Amino acid sequence: xxxxxxxxxxxxxxxxxxxxxxSAAADLELTATLNRNSxxxxxxxxxxxxxxxxxxxxxxxxxxxxxxxxHVVTGTxxxxxxxxxxxxxxxxxxxxxxxxxxxxxxIGAVLSMKFAQQAAKYFxxxxxxxxxxxxxxxxxxxxxARTAQLIAAARDAAGLPRQSDPTTHGLxxxxxxxxxxxxxxxxxxxxxxxxxxxxxGDTGETLTIRHDSLHHSCFMPGILLGVRKVVETPGLTFGxxxxxxx
Ligand SMILES: NC(=O)C1=CN([C@@H]2O[C@H](COP(=O)(O)OP(=O)(O)OC[C@H]3O[C@@H](n4cnc5c(N)ncnc54)[C@H](OP(=O)(O)O)[C@@H]3O)[C@@H](O)[C@H]2O)C=CC1
Ligand SMILES: O=C(O)C1=N[C@H](C(=O)O)C[C@H](O)C1
Numbered sequence: 001x002x003x004x005x006x007x008x009x010x011x012x013x014x015x016x017x018x019x020x021x022x023s024a025a026a027d028l029e030l031t032a033t034l035n036r037n038s039x040x041x042x043x044x045x046x047x048x049x050x051x052x053x054x055x056x057x058x059x060x061x062x063x064x065x066x067x068x069x070x071h072v073v074t075g076t077x078x079x080x081x082x083x084x085x086x087x088x089x090x091x092x093x094x095x096x097x098x099x100x101x102x103x104x105x106x107i108g109a110v111l112s113m114k115f116a117q118q119a120a121k122y123f124x125x126x127x128x129x130x131x132x133x134x135x136x137x138x139x140x141x142x143x144x145a146r147t148a149q150l151i152a153a154a155r156d157a158a159g160l161p162r163q164s165d166p167t168t169h170g171l172x173x174x175x176x177x178x179x180x181x182x183x184x185x186x187x188x189x190x191x192x193x194x195x196x197x198x199x200x201g202d203t204g205e206t207l208t209i210r211h212d213s214l215h216h217s218c219f220m221p222g223i224l225l226g227v228r229k230v231v232e233t234p235g236l237t238f239g240x241x242x243x244x245x246x
Contacts, residue, residue, distance in 0.1 A: 005227055006032035006046040008061050009053035014075065014216050018050050021220040028227065040064045048227050051076055055138055059083060062099065066090040072099045073226040075219065077142035079103075084236070091235055098230040102240040103142040105222030109196070110240050112211040113147050116198040119207060120151040121158035123200035127176065131187040131195040139186040143196060145179055146239070151198070152180035 005022050009015035010033035022030045032042045036053075040061065043049060048071045051061050055078025065072045067090065079101060091097060104110060120126060128151075130144035140148075162181040167174075176183040194213040199206065213219070222240050229243045237243070 002027055002029040003048060003227070003231065004029050004031040004046050005048045005050060006030070006034065006043050008034045008038075008043075008049055008051045009057075009076075011035040012052055014219055015050075015052040017216040017220060018052060018223055021217075021224060022050065022227075025224055028224070043068070043070055046070055048073060048230060050074075050223060050227065059086070062087060063090055066094050066097050066099065069094060069097060071097055071230045073102070073223060073230050074100070075102050075105055075142075075223070077103070077138045079142065084238075088236060096234055098233045098235065098237070100226045100230045100233070100237045100240070100243070102222060102226060103146040104194075105219035105226070105240060106194075106211070106213050107222060107244070108218070109143055109194075109211050109213065110222070110244065111246075112196065112198070112209050113143070113150055114241065114246055115209050116147055116200075117150040117154050119198075119200055119209065120154035121160060123202045123207065124160075125163055125201045126151055126155075126182060127199050128179075128182060128184045129187065129197045129199065130184065131189060131192050133192050133194075134188045134190045136188060139188070140177055140179065140184040141186065141194070141196070143194070144184050144186070147196065147198060148179035148182035148184050151182050155181075 005028045007015050007018050010019050022028050031046050049065050051072055051074035053076050058076040128144050128148050130141045176185040196211050198209040225243055
């Protein structure tokens with residue numbers, strides 16, 4: 001029997017690709033496609049909602065799904081500790097429901113985050129540069145924020161001090177956003193999709209870990225994996241790496 005799956009944000013750049021991917025999967029049945037004007041009542045009969053909308057919309061969508069026993073796979077950005085705590089509260093009242101939040105569904109991007117995490121303790125300095133299309137609502141990207149958090153945690157665990165910044169003269173923003181002590185720089189450019197470089201430097205050498213998403217199809221294997229796994233994984237899973245054998 002196929003698994004009933006809906007896509008919320010089905011008219012969007014990634015959502016429209018997800019509609020095609022779910023439709024093409026023999027073990028999944030596309031039951032509903034929702035956009036900004038849809039009623040969440042259309043999710044009736046759905047077991048997994050793929051949620052790909054906007055930081056302003058994601059919380060209401062997740063609250064409805066969790067309260068109605070619908071598992072969720074979301075890639076929407078804008079997560080804060082406060083939002084995660086609210087979501088955990090809803091999940092505590094619906095213990096059988098699973099939610100996967102994936103800052104990035106692309107396998108290459110997940111690997112690049114892992115590699116950055118592994119390299120972090122060997123370099124005194126590290127900065128993240130993310131580059132995206134010019135219609136993106138959030139900065140830094142969810143992937144860059146997560147990458148910086150993972151790097152910072154790895155540095156802390158290894159006993160490395162916070163990086164010092166010698167800048168005494170500069171314009172606001174010139175050194176990027178500070179994510180747990182890691183500078184993150186955001187570029188928005190027509191023609192790009194999603195790209196990231198982690199730059200690590202120490203005496204006499206640098207290491208650059210770069211990932212490029214060239215088409216939204218790169219996110220689909222991760223979304224489909226998430227849909228199949230989330231039904232058997234109650235509670236909150238943060239990061240696709242937990243569903244991969246890394
Ligand atoms: N985790 C990952 O791997 C990836 C995550 N993303 C994230 O996914 C999200 C969507 O990205 P993208 O597809 O580029 O965005 P788009 O703007 O192209 O699409 C957004 C979709 O969400 C709907 N939407 C927007 N606002 C609302 C709202 N207030 N209520 C309900 N629905 C709404 C839109 O409907 P309508 O057409 O009616 O406006 C549209 O279907 C972003 O947060 C992005 O960062 C993107 C790519 C990969
Ligand atoms: O908005 C996008 O396009 C993307 N958003 C996600 C993010 O913020 O990290 C994932 C990927 O970078 C594409």
